[in-house]
Amino acid sequence: MVSAMQDVLLRVENLCVEYPGRPPKKAVDDASFTVARGACVGIVGGSGCGKTTIARTIIGLERPSAGRIVFEGEPIASASRSADLRRRRDIQLVFQDSLGALNPRMRIGATLAEVLRHHRRDDVPTAAALDARLRELVGQVELAPDVLAKYPHEISGGQRQRIGVARALAVRPKLLIADEPVSALDVAVQAQMLKMLRRLLDATGLTMLFIAHDLAVVRCLCDAAVVMHAGRVVEQGDPREVFSRPRSEAARALVQAVPDVVRAMAERFAGPQAARLDARV
Ligand SMILES: Nc1ncnc2c1ncn2[C@@H]1O[C@H](COP(=O)(O)OP(=O)(O)OP(=O)(O)O)[C@@H](O)[C@H]1O
Ligand SMILES: [Mg+2]
Numbered sequence: 001m002v003s004a005m006q007d008v009l010l011r012v013e014n015l016c017v018e019y020p021g022r023p024p025k026k027a028v029d030d031a032s033f034t035v036a037r038g039a040c041v042g043i044v045g046g047s048g049c050g051k052t053t054i055a056r057t058i059i060g061l062e063r064p065s066a067g068r069i070v071f072e073g074e075p076i077a078s079a080s081r082s083a084d085l086r087r088r089r090d091i092q093l094v095f096q097d098s099l100g101a102l103n104p105r106m107r108i109g110a111t112l113a114e115v116l117r118h119h120r121r122d123d124v125p126t127a128a129a130l131d132a133r134l135r136e137l138v139g140q141v142e143l144a145p146d147v148l149a150k151y152p153h154e155i156s157g158g159q160r161q162r163i164g165v166a167r168a169l170a171v172r173p174k175l176l177i178a179d180e181p182v183s184a185l186d187v188a189v190q191a192q193m194l195k196m197l198r199r200l201l202d203a204t205g206l207t208m209l210f211i212a213h214d215l216a217v218v219r220c221l222c223d224a225a226v227v228m229h230a231g232r233v234v235e236q237g238d239p240r241e242v243f244s245r246p247r248s249e250a251a252r253a254l255v256q257a258v259p260d261v262v263r264a265m266a267e268r269f270a271g272p273q274a275a276r277l278d279a280r281v
Contacts, residue, residue: 009060009175010035011208014067017053027053029231030067035175040201040208042218042239043249044254045228051211055177058209059085059091072174089119098160098179102152108163109134115170123172137166140204142196158189162196169206179211184278194221215254217242227251 017028028050035041042213043051043270056062058069060076071087079239103111112134116124124130141162152160161181168176178197182190196223201208212218218225218239225239229250235242246252 007037008034009072010209011070012054012058012067013086014072015054015057015064015069016066017050017057017062018065020119026231028057031228031231031233031235032067033226033236035207035209037174037207038205039223040210040221041224041226042210042212042222043226043228044212044215044218045250046213046254049250050231051213051228052179055093055179055209055211058177059093060087089171090174092171092173092176094161094164094168094176094178094181096183098164099152099157102160104149104152107148108138108150108152108155111163112137112148112167112170115167119171132250133170137170138163140169140200141166142199156189158185158193161185161193165197165200173206175207175209177209177211180213181210182217183213185270190217197221213254214258215239215243215251227254 011034013032015031016026018265019025031050031054033041033043043054045051049176053062056063058071058076071091077086102108106114113124113130114199116130116133120153124133134148138145142276143162143166147159152163155163161184164180164181165176181197182193187194194217197208197210199220200206208220210222215225215227219242222239225236225242226233227235227242227246227248227250229248234248235246236251242251243255246255
């Protein structure tokens with residue numbers, strides 16, 4: 001999936017992750033894939049196939065029982081404490097449920113300012129610099145600056161997901177992991193969010209690992225797809241290929257799960273990224 005010439009940012013090698021129990025639950029079973037710098041890779045699969053577990057292992061919340069994760073050439077599990085702290089900045093996670101992830105008693109601007117002061121003090125040496133950076137961040141997710149004065153419950157679900165992305169961007173990560181960031185949104189809002197994300201990736205060159213259960217979403221947004229089933233990677237490649245000619249049973253089932261209207265439109269567009277995104281609705 002990644003040629004030898006490309007710069008690999010993240011390498012997941014024969015990863016196994018088990019949850020304790022009797023018997024232990026093998027949530028991820030011998031999974032391998034790479035994420036090139038600047039690419040958007042989609043992990044796609046049905047509920048319980050191990051997607052979130054992979055994300056949690058990459059950020060160090062779970063330990064591999066076998067295999068390893070290499071970030072910028074350095075294995076994650078064996079990283080030193082200082083490397084660990086650096087990684088916490090370099091890899092940011094955006095959750096599915098942004099309402100649960102935002103402090104309900106803090107205005108959006110205050111939440112973002114807190115992240116900046118904690119992780120990126122250099123970016124905001126003065127009140128004016130802070131103000132400018134806050135405006136820049138909400139601008140990157142295509143929101144107007146007035147959102148900064150609002151509380152989480154005063155904005156829509158789609159806007160909250162954008163703030164979740166802005167908060168991750170505030171840290172200036174090298175890798176953004178988005179775990180089902182559009183799944184809770186209705187189809188029209190999903191499409192807007194996907195277009196925004198694609199523009200953001202094109203403008204910033206950010207690397208993203210995008211987790212979804214919907215193959216049409218991955219086809220719209222991602223440069224590469226990793227299809228999982230029961231903890232294993234069963235297929236990987238160009239998302240358009242996986243969508244139009246699935247080789248594995250699991251990928252075929254995911255294609256069939258896409259609503260007919262979306263599938264018909266997605267198949268009509270095989271062109272540039274913008275057209276692919278327009279195919280979502
Ligand atoms: N803390 C845990 N303890 C025990 N088993 C767990 C734990 N977390 C997840 N699992 C199990 O591991 C498997 C993989 O779970 P995971 O959350 O990674 O799947 P997922 O692909 O993200 O699913 P979904 O699409 O529903 O979010 C599932 O069978 C799940 O029940
Ligand atoms: Mg999950």
